[in-house]
Amino acid sequence: MSEGIEKLAEQVSDASNLEELTQPILDVLQRVTHLESTYVTTIHEHEGVQRILYSRNSGDLQIPEGLQVPWSDTLCKRALNEKRFLTTDVPSVWGDSEAAAALGLKTYLSNPIYTDEGELFGTLCGASANTIDVSDAALEVLALFSRMIGHQASREQLAREATARATAAETRASDMQFVAEIGALCLSGEEPDQVLRAVSQSFKSRRAWQYAAPFQLPEVSPISVGQAVDGIDASHLTTPELLAAEDVPMLPLLIETLNMARFKEGYAPTFLSPKHSGAELRAVAKRSGIGDECELFVLTLAHGTDLMGGVLLISQPGGLDDTEKTMVQSCWQTLTLFAEREVEHEMLEVANAQLTLHARHDPLTGLPNRRYLVEEMHRMLSHAARAGEVVYVAFIDLDGFKKINDQHGHDVGDDFLEAMAHCLKKAARTGDLTARYGGDEFVMVAVNDEPVSEQAQQAIAVRIEQAMSGVLKLPTLTLDYPGPSVGVVSWQGDTIPDADELIAQADKAMYGVKQARRAERS
Structure with a gap:
């Protein structure tokens, strides 16, 4: 599963159109849900039709691309009207559906796809002739994929509109x-x-x-x-x-x-x-x-x-x-x-820049994401190896974040993460790399041309701890946060290490700090 997500992340970052984005999404969705068919549709309400835009079929159930059906009585329309986005017993729920009966459907999954302007673009669906237990996590992935497809559809619509205006003028000229x-x-x-x-x-x-x-x-x-x-x-x-x-x-x-x-x-x-x-x-x-x-x-x-x-x-x-x-x-x-x-042309450049930014940065904090972190670390390590510099990697875990999230809600949790990201950026120096590794975990990478030392490692940890602890004024409340657990490791040498290995070492060091802090509190 993780391999599929990583592969999807690579393909999404390189996707230049809706098809290049959608095909790997359908592949991953099929693995996540274990449904025989996954597909994306477009809905044309003014024409009263629904079309299969892209599909992936792995079993006897075949839902072909290009298939067009009346929108008025599709399972997607029923699911949308009833807000029933997962059905594991189609014959009992929608026994009057001739199309479902003809295909022998038992499990049906459908999530609406909306553009950035809130218009209904289509649906992201999965279907099977067997009863399949689809997890809540898979439903969350389905919703995320729907938003991604909606964003890409909106970008392409903007590009088409811009191109259409230029093309219309060029056609008249020709x-x-x-x-x-x-x-x-x-x-x-x-x-x-x-x-x-x-x-x-x-x-x-x-x-x-x-x-x-x-x-x-x-x-x-x-x-x-x-x-x-x-x-x-x-x-x-x-x-x-x-x-x-x-x-x-x-x-x-x-x-x-x-x-x-x-x-x-x-x-x-x-x-x-x-x-x-x-x-x-x-x-x-x-x-x-x-x-x-x-x-x-x-x-x-x-x-x-x-x-x-x-x-x-x-x-x-x-x-x-x-x-x-x-x-x-x-x-x-x-x-x-x-x-x-x-x-x-400027509009298209802005749209492309935003796509690149979203693929390489965390949308909540604006920090580089895990993929960008690993790529940039490889560059920093290569340069440090040539220059004989020391690379310090700090792994930061926000102790108590789950409690804050549970006690005050996800909105406060998001505000807290944004505030912590801001504090981490303030702790960074020119040339340092800060990133959100995932969840409540952050990473900072620093390069120094001075000899490696325990004192330097400790100084980095203290600087981060001090910057990310104390009284935090969030939009809706004020928190007195005791600070994160920070583990710091260093590297210097001629052979470039694997960035993920260095991060794992820093994570291990952080865990040791976390255990020590727990022991002190007890």
């Missing part, structure tokens, strides 16, 4: 060769002005447009109140900077177009026609040599709600057809895609 070209320019460009110049050149090659003027909005270049450009009041705007000298005559038209877009659409890209947009725009367009029959569009480059720049597009007389307008809208979406990708 519908037209020109949009793909604009996308390539955006992806290859390093600076906004470089991208905007390249995009404007691409639009100039299209016969539908007579002008494509790239511009930027400098971060600090406000127009003074009351100042006007060619008669256009722009006191509320930052002065746009046209990137091509030949486009400077278009500055008044750009400002007026931005002015109208700002108040009408909040800078969202919109097509404007001088003929249908009022006297001011018609007058500015006329002074700029643009006729009433043209259409204007500001292809904006934005990050969040900040307008960074864009390209002022002016169509040929006669306006634009719907296909060209759709293409322009797609180009605008492509122009902002690189910013969206950056944000989504």
Whole structure:
């Protein structure tokens, strides 16, 4: 069993998707429960169906992956409604179930899987044609596995949503060769002005447009109140900077177009026609040599709600057809895609970092877990062997923790463990490694370049004992804790020892200290 759990821990830490996480879970669950079949389902309530996503079958009972059944009368739905998550006599409890009768089920195990948002994702189940006595410990493992699968499903859903947004924009861009070209320019460009110049050149090659003027909005270049450009009041705007000298005559038209877009659409890209947009725009367009029959569009480059720049597009007389307008809208979406990708990339990195953190750290205390401890100890021992340093391993057992837990409840017990972890971290020095080994046991590893000595071992033990004893102010009560039992061992040499062996030696030393403390109290 322990070998299966250790193997599962390794596979979970390496799992990159739901299937890689689920398959070893089903294997371990089968060993824990002794059921013939273990499987994960997804529930689609809006479709009224339940599907077998992954399954593991070891006997005559076969529950195939991909099987789809109506959700309305499944055993899982009955178990969920009745909160009966373990049934060892299916014929007596659910004798009217045709599916159960057809499979000859006697033992049925089901636990709901919820996403991090609390939505029902599916179930983690086990079944057998025999009567199997499933232990309470196995049920706890089942619940833990359900939460793990729910967390992974949530992470993948976030990843799919982020990917879907990027894919949707990319799909729209790929519908037209020109949009793909604009996308390539955006992806290859390093600076906004470089991208905007390249995009404007691409639009100039299209016969539908007579002008494509790239511009930027400098971060600090406000127009003074009351100042006007060619008669256009722009006191509320930052002065746009046209990137091509030949486009400077278009500055008044750009400002007026931005002015109208700002108040009408909040800078969202919109097509404007001088003929249908009022006297001011018609007058500015006329002074700029643009006729009433043209259409204007500001292809904006934005990050969040900040307008960074864009390209002022002016169509040929006669306006634009719907296909060209759709293409322009797609180009605008492509122009902002690189910013969206950056944000989504950061989101994915955060999600991956959290997955790694959870796999290597204790969720309650935040300390490295047992797996991480052993890995890091191997690195520290290797370095110490090369450098001739001494490695000290302290094993800490929180005496009296069970009594605290039983007397005050698990919430106080958790608060106590968190407080002890904090005290241990305070006792550690730069370069020391602290970890939660399991339950009420902790480990600290320290490296010293001074000769090994009993005094150094004792000093480490005293430092830890003093840091982890005394009055503790927990959120709901105050405890006067007499301190833990601490055993310390040391190692120095050329041959790197096994980390688990050193920990076991420290554990043995701790046990000796614990026995001595008990003798003193008696």
